[in-house]
Amino acid sequence: MRGGPVHPGAARILAEVxxxxxxLLAVASAVFYAISAVLQEREASRESAAGLGLMxxxxxxxxxWAAVxxxxxxxxLHVAALAAGPLVVVQPIGxxxxxxxxxxxxxxxxxxxTPRSWAGVLCVALGLPAVLAAVPHHGPHGAPPPPGAGLGFWTVVGVLAALVAAAAAGGLLCGRRLPRGAAVCYAVGAALCFGxxxxxxxxxxVGHLGFGRIAVTAAAxxxxxxxxxxxxxxxxxxxxLAVLTLLxxxxxxxxxxxxxGEPFGTTPLTLALGLAGLVVTAVGVGLLSARRPAVAVPPPLDPLPVPAGSRG
Known part of the structure; x- marks a missing residue:
């Protein structure tokens, strides 16, 4: 009968597949995201221009374009992985x-x-899954918008736009004096836009169409x-990359x-783990953004004195 319950044996075989x-799809997605990040960093680091000139x-x-x-x-691949398996399996692999x-x-x-970078990666790998576990992932697909959703949408977009502008301004203020601090500010702004x-x-x-929302999506x-x-x-x-993956x-x-109007769906224990994971992830970002110590170059050795009697 159509629409009936799935046989337990068939469900188990389906889950095993x-x-x-x-x-596999989540690993492939992570590899492609990594390739994109490497190519973007490689190409962007070769340019000295900023703003529209850089783009x-x-x-x-x-x-x-290969990075894009x-x-x-x-x-x-990430969407396909979420369609094939639960988020608790897919998200940590990402x-x-x-x-x-x-x-x-x-x-x-x-x-x-450097060992500092590996320590930062370890902190992010341990903390980020705990943070993401506290993030709502399931919503009312196709459900009507809650009362005041239109006003709430533009209010939230306005607040986030102000935060993006503040992050970009922070990057400009740091400038060349604190390039890694500026990079974190720019990454915060980028992550907010992508979110x-x-x-x-x-x-x-889910059907909430409108020119304004399409324009916000494209601009962000x-x-x-x-x-x-x-x-x-x-x-x-x-x-x-750590800031982008987190925010x-x-x-x-x-x-x-x-x-x-998605349900928060977070228990006190999950929220506590998420906050702890946020602290650990922040430590990891700090380790990854720290300036590498300069390698000390030994001074050149003084030439050995030449005996006066040996000079031609």
């Missing part, structure tokens, strides 16, 4: 993108990964991409709760 498939130059680079393609591929990106970046740039783009895309998918994606390039240009791979889903989840 889909869970490995979800893991104009990057738009002429084939490898930068890798991002879209990674996103499609965190491995940071470690994969550092290894790939070290190979591409022929540099060594807005993800959340507004979800509102479009474009501004986020530009800010991410500035973050990679001055901060390398580690800290910007993007947090922003999207917050908008889901505030705008779409």
């Amino acid at each position: 889909l869970i490995p498939l979800a893991i 104009a130059r990057l738009l002429r680079r084939r490898l930068w 393609g890798a991002t879209l591929t990674g996103a499609a 965190v491995s993108c940071l470690a994969i990106a550092l290894v790939l970046g070290a190979r591409v740039n022929r540099t060594a990964i 807005v783009a993800s959340a507004t895309t979800k509102t479009l998918l 994606a474009l501004i986020g991409t530009a800010l991410a390039q500035h973050a990679y240009r001055g901060g390398g791979l580690g800290a910007p 993007d889903p947090l922003t999207a989840g917050a908008m889901g709760v505030l705008v779409l």
Whole structure:
């Protein structure tokens, strides 16, 4: 009979097939995201221009467009992984993108990964899954918008736009004096933009159409991409990618709760673990954004004195 319960044996066999498939898709998604980050950092770090000049130059680079393609591929694989398996399996695997990106970046740039960077990766890998566990992921698909959703949407978008502007201003103020601090500021702005783009895309998918929401989605994606390039240009791979991986889903989840009326669904224990994970992740971002110690170059040795009698 159609629509009846699935036989327990068939459900078990289906789970045995889909869970490995979800893991495989999640790993592939993490690899493509890592490739995209490495290519973006490689191309952006070669440019000295800023603002629209930086983007104009990057738009002429084939490898930068390859990074965009890798991002879209990674996103499609991530969605497919979520369709095949539970979020509790897929999301932690996505965190491995940071470690994969550092290894790939070290190979591409022929540099060594410092113990401080590995410690930062470990903190992010331990803390981020706990944070993401407290983020709402399921919403009322196709449900009518809650009362006041339109006003709430534009209010939240306005607040986030102000935060993005503040993050970009912080990056400009840090400038060349604190390039890694500026990179973190730009990454925060980019992550907020990507989170807005993800959340507004979800509102479009559940039927809340409108020119304003489409314009917000496009603008957030474009501004986020530009800010991410500035973050990679001055901060390398580690800290910007960690900030993006952390704040993007947090922003999207917050908008889901505030705008779409999604249930928070967090127990006190999960919330406590999420806060602890946030602290550990912040420590990891700090380790990844710390300036590398300069290698001391020994002074040149003084030439040995030549005996006077040996001079020609």
